[in-house]
Amino acid sequence: PYEGESRIALLNRIMPSELLHQEFTSLMYVPIPDEVREIYMRLGRPTPLRRARGLEKLIGNGVKIYYKFEGALPGGSHKLNTAVPQVYYASKDGAKEVATETGAGQWGLAVSIAAALIGIKAVVFMTKSSYLSKRQRVMFMRTYGAMVYPSPSEVTKYGVEAVKANPNHPGSLGLAISEAIDYVLQGEGRRYIPGSVLEFVLMHQTVIGQEAINQIPEEPDLVVGCVGGGSNFAGLTYPFIGAKLRGEGFEKTRFLAVESKAAPKLTQGRYEYDFPDSGGLLPMIRMLTLGHNYVPPPSHAAGLRYHGAAPSLSLLVKEGVVETRAYTQEEALEAGVLFARSEGIIPAPESSHAIRAVIDEARRMPKGSVILFNLSGHGLLDPDAYEKVNAS
Amino acid sequence: PYEGESRIALLNRIMPSELLHQEFTSLMYVPIPDEVREIYMRLGRPTPLRRARGLEKLIGNGVKIYYKFEGALPGGSHKLNTAVPQVYYASKDGAKEVATETGAGQWGLAVSIAAALIGIKAVVFMTKSSYLSKRQRVMFMRTYGAMVYPSPSEVTKYGVEAVKANPNHPGSLGLAISEAIDYVLQGEGRRYIPGSVLEFVLMHQTVIGQEAINQIPEEPDLVVGCVGGGSNFAGLTYPFIGAKLRGEGFEKTRFLAVESKAAPKLTQGRYEYDFPDSGGLLPMIRMLTLGHNYVPPPSHAAGLRYHGAAPSLSLLVKEGVVETRAYTQEEALEAGVLFARSEGIIPAPESSHAIRAVIDEARRMPKGSVILFNLSGHGLLDPDAYEKVNAS
Amino acid sequence: MGISRPALGLYLTATYPSTKRFLETLDKISGLVDFLEIGIPTRNPKYDGPVIRMAHQGAELMGLNAVKVTDDYSKYGKVPVLMGYISDYVNSLNDVAKTASDVGAATVLFPDLIFDYPELIGRYIEVMRSNGLAPSFFISSKTPYRLIRSLSEQEPLFIYLGLYAATGIKLPIYIEQNVVTIRGVLGDAFLIVGFAVNSPDMVRSLIKAGADGVVVGSAFIQRMSDLNDALSFLKWLRGGLP
């Protein structure tokens, strides 16, 4: 689809250089810069690892449940873990602006926060349908000082063409990516930063698991996370999986990746080379994918609607190291309500998928078993999701 | 106004007994029950005490600023600190339901969470105008399993009469209190619990200051909080004020209570006996008050619209132990935006009043001075407040 | 002139329900009480519950005139005490003290002194002393320890702890716990407790908790329509003293 210069060569012009290095580094551990570490601490890292005693009591068979609460971060999700270093590296490149796309707005919000803290400008292309329905997130991004454009916008040729072709174009994540990249190529001092799928994004998120491995008082039998592109799941599990594969413990630990039936790439996708963006501007990667033109049905868990899973996660699934499961939105939100009432926290619709799996698994595990899951976000910015559940 | 039996005697029939004891206890310290302590820990206590390095840099004169982040609790405010023990004591009385009033919904949300965790029902009478405009909070209360009535409602005689007198009655906090109390008197196994002003509420909130006094690495020169009824301010400051008045440190520490110009009882109120509720159902208390019939202008900081301040706080102000300051909504929200952009957290409009005072005070304090303030809540459930700021 | 330990006291509102009946009651209770509190009738008995409010409203005379219907209360109870709201006498403190002295009272207790007029505490003590009276202080369970300690250093005749929020109305307060705590703060000062006392068991447990004296008011006044009934009640209560 992309007929211009090499997609790989294009990366040089759009992405922060340190991130490209990280994508291809041979280091087993990449140091966190002091500046990023300080912001992590100011924003609430380490995040809490808590025991879900209320949920345990509800299940009632003596299975122990721990969760890592990434919703404790400002913006309410794990997205800040990678937004902060990405914006930091962009600023180290001398960038005055970072541009990105966002669907439901969780990633755009995280970038807006990181950019405010680091002192550069955030420009967010938000799919128009979300821009119109998720007014709060738009408003909060602006409160943080971000420039938010509905996509298709009038500021890039891709946006203008899309509107010309269809004046009521609702926008798509692929188009928003193309617009963000085009925006970056249009001017000096701009960098494009991505929210998921790329390996450095997953690597930044492993701060979650690095902390959890030190916080959890016992070896889990099962570690669970939800999967959009894979970053929150990988963030929690990779440090455990790494240790297990290296023979450094966790021999009996299972890993379960939970996705939405609205985008079931892990359970129904093909393992092949595909584009990470629907526009095909970025280099192809080998992953479990439903195809970059896959159009998912509407879901409140907008963060799980992505068509593919990160390459390393896809490989781990293919190799059988990571198990998979898909749930419907209703199954997930039902579990979300149970969690809210037993633990006091309204989970993000995305995280509710993980909770559903935790409940289902816990019910058939023996007494004394230990589960750890990632509560990747809270649901305070997703009232529409729960409105529906209450009505039913 | 209340012509029935003694208002004091009525307390026996509406409030959890342990709370009445706490209101009149002679103990200097009241132990926290293990059950409450466990829930506190599960919900995130101790809350973080953080250094606001971004805000410090913005002010730039070497003043150090710490804040206690109560918005880290589920529901996003300090209200849970007293909702949990109050619901707990109601359940110890054998109550199956707790009823309360709520204005903007922060208190109602906290009660809904506490009731879900403790396993009894919450019934919330929410002023009708807020019920219609704060749909998210209503929805989240219901997600936690609470029954939410717009007040005036059809389930109490006070509600029915109010609607009869004015079919478009917008509701008032006083009416909502009367409805909640009437609801409790109508049936068995019900208890009424209040969100602020009463001394046991302030006492429960001192968990904030007890933690802060252990967390802060140096003696503050200034401690700041915002005041609605006084509970979050007292919660943070009383342990410090107590120590100071007992000669156990903090000799040079000043205390500043910040209110909204929409309800300036601390700076313009009279110190006299007045009713805590506009309906006059509860016993009179001596406080700084604008009169129980005071109608504040609309404000996004709905939590600061109360007509009076808790008796002990009023006395401390009268005695000059606590200084006072009032700000307009615009002055406060401007500071809120500065804080969001420098610290990454969108503050509740109420807390923004404290932030405004912190900024103004910091600017005229010498280098090395230390300020501590209470970030009593985050603003993720107050998008309407910031919408206005962005537009300007 | 101290009060004996342990002591039972009685509160009456002067000239309620009539001067005659008030004097008759005084007559009959001699020997049944160790001290006597005479309320000065007022239009605004702010800390009182329904029974004593009614007694203020129903008194035949108002103010100090009501108190003066006898010239020596010590005839009826070993240690008489006048009780009034200082809000009524802010500008005539000396008149009250002189009246108290004239009618043989040992002190004037103002329940609202330290709550509503803390700035008058010094003047109050001075006026008491200059009229040959001892000061006495009313506190609540929430009065700061340091204030209680400084009051007890004034060698008061007694310190009176109101057990509840208003006279005659019980609330689920652990009053014994409060008495124990306040006793610990007070040192040797004479501690009187009252409000809603209505059984010998209650008298017993309050004395056991550390009170030196216990006062009954509403529960007696409620029974005054049948004076004999009221007197037997008082005797029954007295059985609670150790």
Place this chain on the structure above:
Amino acid sequence: MGISRPALGLYLTATYPSTKRFLETLDKISGLVDFLEIGIPTRNPKYDGPVIRMAHQGAELMGLNAVKVTDDYSKYGKVPVLMGYISDYVNSLNDVAKTASDVGAATVLFPDLIFDYPELIGRYIEVMRSNGLAPSFFISSKTPYRLIRSLSEQEPLFIYLGLYAATGIKLPIYIEQNVVTIRGVLGDAFLIVGFAVNSPDMVRSLIKAGADGVVVGSAFIQRMSDLNDALSFLKWLRGGLP
């Protein structure tokens, strides 16, 4: 039959831009390189950047036929290596190995073997050995350490580290850091590095970081329209060897 240390290698796509010119180039580079990589022309050179893609498209012959235009590559470079995508030969591995053997190559390097066909690693080694060839492996900076170690235990002719994501395209990657790390993992195995090598400084710093051999491809092919220019470039590069 090992490669000398340190070594400079050259990559050419067989029969590009024509059979004649390809053979002429081979002739001229003898003595200038320590080893030779001959690319088997393919329709889908998936890891290659624009220059080598163009070389595959512009080759006169396709597949193994292109390789067979000479019967002994060792005449031109001390150690010849065939290079192809295993995706083209999944069902004819033995044909490739036999061809390699016939034309005097020491190994066949499949860059996509461990990424896209890890299940064929065992079979690949077997086929190499049974045709008298040594195995060789292509890895990336992200290949797991344990996999690298197990590959190096197979006594490969060499292990080839691709420095960038595609041939001929530089990215801001700290390639020396990656070479140092991989060197540490590899032990004694012969380490060849390549992709976008275009200056003697780069050759020097890669050898210094731990590489045993460095390959040039795109930068040479780009210059082949003027063969003399290309040859001087190669000599210039060689100046980077210590």
